[in-house]
Amino acid sequence: MINLANISKGKWIVTSAWPYVNATPHLGNLIGSTLSADVFARFLRMKGEEVVFVSGSDSHGTPISVEAKRLKVPAEDLAFKYHKIIKDLHEKWQISFDNYTITHNPTHIEYVKNMYLDIQKNGYISEKEIESLYCENDNLFLPDRFVEGTCPHCKDDGARGDQCDKCQKILTPVELIRPRCAICENTPVIRKTKHWYLDLPKLQDRLNKLIDENEIIPTNARQMCLNSIAEGLPERAITRDLEWGIPAPFEGAENKTIYVWFEAVLGYITAVKEWADKLINKSDKFDYFWKDPNTKTVYFIGKDNIIFHLIVFPGLLMAYNEDKKGSDKLVLPYNVSSTEFLMYENEKFSKSRGIGIWIDDALKLAPLDYWRFSLIFNRPETSDTSFLWSEFENNIKTLNDNIGNFIHRTLTFIEKQFNSKVPEKIEYDEIDKKFIEKVNNISPDVGESLLNFKLRKAIRDIVNFGKEGNIFLNEKAPWHLIKKDKKAAGHVFNICAQAVYALAILLSPFIPETSEKILSYLNAPKLTESSWDSINENFIKAGQSIKKPIPLFQKLEIEEIKKEYKELKEKKPKEGEKELISYDDFQKLDIRVALVEKVEKIPKADKLYKLTVSLGTEKRTIVAGLAEYYKADELAGKKITILANLEPRKLRGILSEGMLLAADYEDTVSILVPDKDIPAGANVK
RNA sequence: AGCGGGGUGGGCUAGCCUGGUUUAUGCCGCAGGGCUCAUAACCCUGAGAUCGUUCGUUCAAAUCGAACCCCCGCUACCA
Numbered sequence: 001m002i003n004l005a006n007i008s009k010g011k012w013i014v015t016s017a018w019p020y021v022n023a024t025p026h027l028g029n030l031i032g033s034t035l036s037a038d039v040f041a042r043f044l045r046m047k048g049e050e051v052v053f054v055s056g057s058d059s060h061g062t063p064i065s066v067e068a069k070r071l072k073v074p075a076e077d078l079a080f081k082y083h084k085i086i087k088d089l090h091e092k093w094q095i096s097f098d099n100y101t102i103t104h105n106p107t108h109i110e111y112v113k114n115m116y117l118d119i120q121k122n123g124y125i126s127e128k129e130i131e132s133l134y135c136e137n138d139n140l141f142l143p144d145r146f147v148e149g150t151c152p153h154c155k156d157d158g159a160r161g162d163q164c165d166k167c168q169k170i171l172t173p174v175e176l177i178r179p180r181c182a183i184c185e186n187t188p189v190i191r192k193t194k195h196w197y198l199d200l201p202k203l204q205d206r207l208n209k210l211i212d213e214n215e216i217i218p219t220n221a222r223q224m225c226l227n228s229i230a231e232g233l234p235e236r237a238i239t240r241d242l243e244w245g246i247p248a249p250f251e252g253a254e255n256k257t258i259y260v261w262f263e264a265v266l267g268y269i270t271a272v273k274e275w276a277d278k279l280i281n282k283s284d285k286f287d288y289f290w291k292d293p294n295t296k297t298v299y300f301i302g303k304d305n306i307i308f309h310l311i312v313f314p315g316l317l318m319a320y321n322e323d324k325k326g327s328d329k330l331v332l333p334y335n336v337s338s339t340e341f342l343m344y345e346n347e348k349f350s351k352s353r354g355i356g357i358w359i360d361d362a363l364k365l366a367p368l369d370y371w372r373f374s375l376i377f378n379r380p381e382t383s384d385t386s387f388l389w390s391e392f393e394n395n396i397k398t399l400n401d402n403i404g405n406f407i408h409r410t411l412t413f414i415e416k417q418f419n420s421k422v423p424e425k426i427e428y429d430e431i432d433k434k435f436i437e438k439v440n441n442i443s444p445d446v447g448e449s450l451l452n453f454k455l456r457k458a459i460r461d462i463v464n465f466g467k468e469g470n471i472f473l474n475e476k477a478p479w480h481l482i483k484k485d486k487k488a489a490g491h492v493f494n495i496c497a498q499a500v501y502a503l504a505i506l507l508s509p510f511i512p513e514t515s516e517k518i519l520s521y522l523n524a525p526k527l528t529e530s531s532w533d534s535i536n537e538n539f540i541k542a543g544q545s546i547k548k549p550i551p552l553f554q555k556l557e558i559e560e561i562k563k564e565y566k567e568l569k570e571k572k573p574k575e576g577e578k579e580l581i582s583y584d585d586f587q588k589l590d591i592r593v594a595l596v597e598k599v600e601k602i603p604k605a606d607k608l609y610k611l612t613v614s615l616g617t618e619k620r621t622i623v624a625g626l627a628e629y630y631k632a633d634e635l636a637g638k639k640i641t642i643l644a645n646l647e648p649r650k651l652r653g654i655l656s657e658g659m660l661l662a663a664d665y666e667d668t669v670s671i672l673v674p675d676k677d678i679p680a681g682a683n684v685k
Numbered sequence: 686a687g688c689g690g691g692g693u694g695g696g697c698u699a700g701c702c703u704g705g706u707u708u709a710u711g712c713c714g715c716a717g718g719g720c721u722c723a724u725a726a727c728c729c730u731g732a733g734a735u736c737g738u739u740c741g742u743u744c745a746a747a748u749c750g751a752a753c754c755c756c757c758g759c760u761a762c763c764a
Contacts, residue, residue, distance in 0.1 A: 219702080224689055224759095231688095303689080304759065340690065341758060348758075378698095383691050384757055391697060394713055401726055409723035416722085457699090460711080470727055479722045489722095551724050607763045625763035649764060659764040 010296060011050045013289055013331075014041040015268045017301040017309075018058040021082045021102065022067065026349045026356045027387060028342035030093065031375045032302035036337065036455060038095045039376060040298065042509035043450045045096075046532040052289055054271035056101035057083040058264045060257075065244035075244045079104055089359055093368065094512060099275035103246075103263065107277065108270040112263045113249035115320055116238070120250060124199045124319035126235065127250070133188035135181040149176030193241070196250050198262070200233035203315045207233075210314055210332060216452065218381075221306045221338045228307065236312070238262040265313040268299070269330065291327060296334035302341065309336045337453045340380040344387050354569055357387065361568050365561050369511035370396050370553070376510055377463075379456045393558040400553040403466035403503060409473065410496040411521055411549035417482060422497050423490025424542040432495060435472045436537045438465065439498050443535040446506055462506045469499045494542060497522070502535045514552055521547045590645035591661070591684035593674055594620070599632040602654060610654055611635065615644065616681025623656035629669040641672045641684055 016037035019025050025034075034055060041053035059079040068075035083102045090100060101108070119125055181188050200207075208229045211222060238259055239248045245257030269290060276285040289295055299309050314332055321329040343349070349356035362371050374395040378385050414422060428436060442465050449458040473496065482489035504518035508527050516527055523546060524530070524539075597619070598612035607625040609632065614620075622642060626635070643659040662671045674682075 220690060227688075306689090343757080346757085386697090388697075390713085394697080398712070400724075405723060405726050409727080411723095413722050460699090464711080467727095470723095473722075474720075474728045477720080477722085479720090482722090554724075555726095623764080627763090643764080646764060651762070651764075656764065 009049060010294060011289055011292060012041075012044050012052075013268070013272060013295060013297040014044065014051055014053040015271075015297070015299050016055045017299075017305050018056055018103070018264050018267055019086055020061055020063070021057040021059045021079050021086065022061065022063045023351065024086070024089070024358045024360055026351075026358045027344075027362060027371075027375060028349050028356070029302070030359050031342055031379055032339040033300050034090060034095045035093065035372065035375060036339065036379065037298075037300035038093075038097075039455055039509045040300070040337075040450065040453070042096055042512065043447070043532070046505070046508055046527075046530070047447065048531060048533075050289075052098050052272055052275060052285075053096060054099045054101070054268065054275060055097060056099070056103060056267055056271055057086055058260065058267075059083065059102050059104040060245040060260045060263065062242070062244075065242070068244075076104060092363055093359060093372070096512075099271050099279055101267070101271045101274055103260075103267050105270075105274065107274040108263075108267060109246050111270045111273060112246050112258065112266050115266060115269075115316070116258065117249050118323070119198075119316065119319045120196075122319055122322040124202065124322075125238070125250070126197045126199055127194060127252075128197060129192050129194050131190045132193045133179055133181075134191040134193075135186060135188045137181065137186045149179035194252060195237045195256075196239045196248060196253060197235040198238050198312070198315065198319070199235055200311070200315055201235060203318055204229050204233045206318055207311055207315055211310060214333075214335070216335050217310070218336075218338055218453070220303055220340065220382075221310055221336055224303075224306050225310045228311070233311065236262075261308055262312065262316070265308055266316065268297070268313075290330050293326070293329070293331055295331045297331055298334055299336045301336060301338050303338050304341075306336070306338050309333070309338075335453065340382065340384045342375075342378075342380050342387055343384055345389070346386050357565070361565070364568065365564055366392075366396075366556065369514045370399070370556070372511050373399050373459070376455050376459050381454070381456050389558055389562055393556050396553065396556045398463055400555055402463055402470065403507075404551060404553040406466050406469040406473070406496075407500050407503060407518060407521075408549055408551055410469075410493060410500050411546060413478070414493050414497065414546055415548050417486075418490060418493065420545050420548070422540055422542055422544045422546065423494050424487065425494040426487060426491045431472070431475050432491075435468065435495060435499075438468055439495075439502055439535070439537055442502055443506065443532055447532060450509070459510055462503070462510075465499075465506070466503060469496065469503075472496070472499075494540075495537070497540045497546075498535075498537050501540050505530060505532060505535050517552060521549045523547065586685075588645075589643060591641060592644045593639055593678055593680055593682040593684065594622075594642045594644075594658075595680040596635050596638050596640055599635045601627065601632065602651075608651060609635070611660065613640070613642065613658075614680050615642075616679060620644070620657045621655060622658045622660055623651040623654050624660040624662075626660070626662070626669065626671070630671070635671075638671070639674055639678070639680065641674070 014037050016033035017029075019029060019034070037053065037055070041051050044051045057079070064079055064082075065075045068078045071078065079102065087100050090097065116125070179188060180186065208226065211217060211225050211229070214222075239250075239253055239256040240259045241255070242257050245260060246263050247254075248256040248258050272289055273286045276289075277283050301309055310333070317330050317332055324330075341348075344356040347355050357365075370392075374392050377395045377398075378387070378391060414420065442461070446458045446461050449455075449461060473492070476492045478489040478492040481492065500518065501522055501524060504515045504522070504524070507518075508515035508530075512527065519526060519530070522540060523544060592615055594613040594615050596611055596613050600610045600612075602608040602610050602623070607627050609624050609627055609630075611622045611624055612619060613622055620642075641661045643661060646659045648655050648657045660671065662669050
């Protein structure tokens with residue numbers, strides 16, 4: 001546990017996972033990375049710590065180059081266009097980045113190249129001329145998984161280029177007996193190609209130590225990493241035969257780029273550099289943060305990124321640091337706060353299926369602070385958590401009825417009964433003392449939770465504090481006191497005003513807009529001039545005038561919002577609308593009725609059936625992903641429709657000679673069957 | 686199939702690392718009561734859980750260990 005008292009003023013680099021430039025983030029992306037990081041960064045700033053908070057768009061992925069080709073525009077233009085959209089969205093969510101950049105920037109590209117040259121100089125990059133399989137038909141080097149063949153160990157014919165599923169042995173593609181291209185089934189030829197590898201095995205003991213000794217890494221991350229280190233880390237290729245990306249700086253690697261994952265993580269370094277050089281024009285601030293061994297670097301990510309942040313990234317830092325003097329070393333990670341996943345009503349967020357809420361739509365449905373509050377309130381810290389509309393409604397009810405109501409009843413009472421001036425305090429009685437103690441202790445308590453990355457506990461403690469305020473008011477019943485003893489009633493509201501101030505400060509990392517509002521009602525200094533530690537029983541002075549308050553929150557009409565959400569979603573599919581095709585195009589499809597003769601479950605594949613179907617004159621084998629939706633005997637004997645002239649493709653070692661047609665909507669999958677009895681082989685048009 | 690996470694009252698959830706201080710926490714919902722300053726908000730009381738199952742360790746297990754069942758995710762794969 002980290003105790004507040006032990007923390008002196010320090011330097012922090014706070015970062016969050018880099019959103020892919022080609023997709024609008026959804027609520028799950030946001031809560032795992034940027035929003036959590038923002039709360040943490042805002043808290044540290046309130047504590048008076050020195051903080052630089054950076055992230056950016058990950059621009060060098062394949063999807064963007066594919067789309068750019070399709071639209072016939074430069075990948076760069078497309079990346080910047082999307083980057084701007086994502087950047088604006090994060091501003092709308094009030095994510096307080098010091099620098100939100102993009103990996104396609106000169107600072108990053110230069111730094112990455114130099115860093116890899118240093119890593120190479122330090123002996124952590126091996127160059128391997130490997131014999132790789134090249135498909136002359138498809139004109140490309142085949143990645144491991146695109147090669148199939150016979151396993152040299154167990155002689156199973158379904159082995160893939162990286163592993164044999166049957167005997168679980170790790171393979172390389174050239175080991176395979178009788179290899180074939182998974183795309184076209186042709187036999188590939190062996191060609192020599194060079195790749196550059198990061199020597200993780202050489203680093204694994206040090207990495208193990210780093211992770212093992214760090215007590216605050218969440219258990220999900222720690223388990224996963226220690227486990228994979230124990231299994232032995234492989235050397236990993238850092239170059240790819242792709243065009244879009246950062247050119248590999250190694251001699252002889254002219255046509256290769258650095259694999260996105262191996263450069264995006266370095267953005268944490270370069271984004272700070274860019275910030276120092278270009279945004280604040282103090283280049284020395286880069287070393288000041290990154291090269292001080294006492295700087296604490298914190299990475300907020302979803303669990304899918306754990307390995308790259310706790311193994312690859314620190315590995316790169318260690319390799320780079322090797323020949324550097326103490327004052328020139330980049331600091332190793334202090335913590336990686338990895339969340340589990342956010343689900344949407346118990347389902348996975350899915351762009352293609354339209355399941356979930358995206359961060360642009362969310363803001364059309366409810367005010368920003370409602371989302372920020374609710375997402376943190378249900379942050380998936382220890383297990384996957386669902387976004388449920390009912391919980392959202394519930395959370396906002398809590399925010400409104402506890403915190404909002406306590407603040408409002410305090411402020412309106414002062415406004416109406418004390419002419420908008422905070423009244424004087426008199427002697428504390430026992431009830432007062434109990435509550436005052438809570439006021440004095442709340443900021444260290446919440447601060448400790450935050451420093452231990454327990455954001456969810458922190459916000460829940462604040463809600464609880466609001467409830468205590470309401471209990472205090474009810475116990476004291478100043479609305480009775482005021483009839484006999486106005487001073488006694490005023491005393492109560494002096495104390496409550498302190499609590500209202502406390503709430504404004506406590507809520508500031510979570511819902512900054514609301515915090516500002518509360519401070520303005522109290523005529524207290526703005527957030528930028530306030531401090532986390534300013535909360536105490538005497539901060540708000542008697543006699544200070546306040547403004548007439550307007551309720552901070554409203555309850556949600558959840559049914560209305562759900563309706564709007566549905567409307568938004570129905571408009572959406574435009575993006576995915578398919579272009580018009582000609583009748584000729586359609587004619588290319590050979591769709592036919594087929595009779596299912598035999599249905600077999602494919603071993604080691606949860607979703608697949610092997611169907612033997614008859615097209616009247618010929619028999620075909622078709623692999624279909626229906627096992628979750630149909631029982632084998634429900635399919636046997638049925639007439640179905642298939643696309644008969646689809647390129648054959650191997651699935652789980654079985655050649656599928658066509659595609660079964662089925663309608664798919666949310667959870668329902670329905671095979672398409674002819675309405676009347678019609679012979680197998682009949683054409684569909 | 687491999688890896689990771691999880692199963693706690695009707696719903697959501699805390700506690701689990703560091704066994705006893707919990708008659709298992711809190712919120713919503715439900716039943717009853719109180720208050721009327723406040724956005725019908727607030728406060729109090731009550732009902733409701735053999736803490737997935739079984740075995741084991743222990744004076745003591747929701748908490749530690751084993752096995753099993755189920756759920757979720759990642760990877761494979763879903764033509």
